[in-house]
Amino acid sequence: MNEASEPAAVETTVKTTGVGRGVLFLALGNVYFIFAGMAIQFGLPAVLSRAVFGAYTLVNSIASLFNNVLVTGTMQAVSRFSAQEPEKARAVQQAGLRMHLRLGLGIAIAFIAAAPIVAWGLHDADKTGPLMLAGVIIAGYSFYAVFVGTANGLHMFGKQAGLTVVFATVRAALLIGMGIVGFGVLGVVGGWVAAVVFILLLTVWWVGMPGKIAASDRLPVAPMIKYFAGVAVYLVLFNALMFVDTVLLKRLMSEAFATNAPVLSAAMERTLPWASHVAGYHADVSALADVQVAYYAAVQNLARLSYQMILAATFVAFPLVSRSTFTDDKDTTRRYVEITARYSLVFGAAIAVVMAANPGDVLGLVYAQDFVDQGGAALPLLALGNVAFSLIAIAGTILNGAGQTRAATVMAAVTLIAAIIGNYIAIPLAATSGHVLTVAAGVTGGVMVLGAIACAVVLRRRFGAFVPLLSVVRVVLAVGVAIAVGHFLPLHGKLMTLVEAVVIFVVYLGVLIVTRELGPKDLAAIRAIRKKRQ
Secondary structure (H helix, E strand, O other): OOOOOOHHHHHHHHHHOOHHHHHHHHHHHHHHHHHHHHHHHHHHHHHOOHHHHHHHHHHHHHHHHHHHHHHHHHHHHHHHHHHHOHHHHHHHHHHHHHHHHHHHHHHHHHHHHHHHHHHHHOOOHHHHHHHHHHHHHHHHHHHHHHHHHHHHHOOOHHHHHHHHHHHHHHHHHHHHHHHHHOOHHHHHHHHHHHHHHHHHHHHHHHHOOOOOOOOOOOOOOHHHHHHHHHHHHHHHHHHHHHHHHHHHHHHHHHHHHHHOHHHHHHHHHHHHHHHOOOOOOOOOHHHHHHHHHHHHHHHHHHHOHHHHHOHHHHHHHHHHHHHHHHOOOHHHHHHHHHHHHHHHHHHHHHHHHHHHHOHHHHHHOOOOHHHHHHHOOOHHHHHHHHHHHHHHHHHHHHHHHOOOHHHHHHHHHHHHHHHHHHHHHHHHHHOOOOOHHHHHHHHHHHHHHHHHHHHHHHHHHHHOOOOOHHHHHHHHHHHHHHHHHHHHOOOOOHHHHHHHHHHHHHHHHHHHHHOOOOOHHHHHHHHHHHHHHO
């Protein structure tokens, strides 16, 4: 992030930091953030009961819907205005802070006030307190995002990555630490609040306040709020797609347990063998629904790795597309769109195929056997679905960066509606089968694939580019071959599972190289974009 006292250094950095270096900085920071986040998701089940872990996952999902909207929307708004006129970055930053004195704080207060209603909708009044506490996180994230967005708009990717690393470390330590202490859901959420307060103070010190802006240079807040509002509608829909299956699983399974005695009895029979000795376990309807959420969370945590690994591409693509469309450089925009989408597919699938080829053993690397028994069959469906979700994220970022928010919003809305309808029908039907997690994963993954196809159609019409059809065919072929190899490899156990993962990954890349999907042309394309930006 930029230093307020060194404008010359900022200008030099903006000129010399190219796409390749930006991707490297953010990719490394994002990789660390992912591993720190996974440490939380792997560590908490070891120190919390399944029900408490599921309860935390639910609160985290609901709060993250708003956090992600505020963070991403603010970063894109600040980044867009800063990227178009870098010399006004500090004025943009000041406008962003003024915006969230109204908007961010208002949303946080409304979230806290609505907590009892949300808990009622989940059939679980015990979630009221943790949800209210999570409202503080929402307020902190809104202001933190302004500083990060300023740096992103100026292509200060290195310091942005540094803050990501610090925040990830502190958050993991506090959440797991509070879980060990044994304060339950409130304690874990409280650790999250403390981490947000810490990173906000650090960011203010490191990035610096905007300083005194002359009256003639002050920017009005209204254009930024207008842009944020347009983007926020899309982001609410997009992030809801990430969490809707979790929320519906909690609500619908609570209803199934409350109204169907055989389903309740079967769930208790499956959970009591491990739960009877776990502190904090209560064999009631609410807790059993939380247990289902906990099992599904384990599947989601691994399945989302492909999306998380390419998230850095969205941070880099947004200011680049914003700038190229602002200058009406159609050829450069088309190149950005195709390269970003294609690499997201190639490398997202590389991660997903490892889990799809050997789901049970991969899940068993980091979770106990009951997680494997309950969620193993769901992992391939959700892992491959999240590759499609990655493409939806890239498409939305590109459209928003180009100022075509309406198209992004419509795509997200249609996909979300399909996910809600599909899960609302499928989860109750599967409640008596014992395969409800697999069904929820299948519905969600299938909807994501349909959404990605719709995105491809829209981007080709708007920019004349997306993932080339031949690339899709080659990636699908590579995935199929790698899964087949993994299916027949007789390797088991934690060490052998890691060996098998490497073999599957190598087979996948080998097929792409043999089919000439990957090769020297890719290095040439990256150099071309880097040269264009410099």
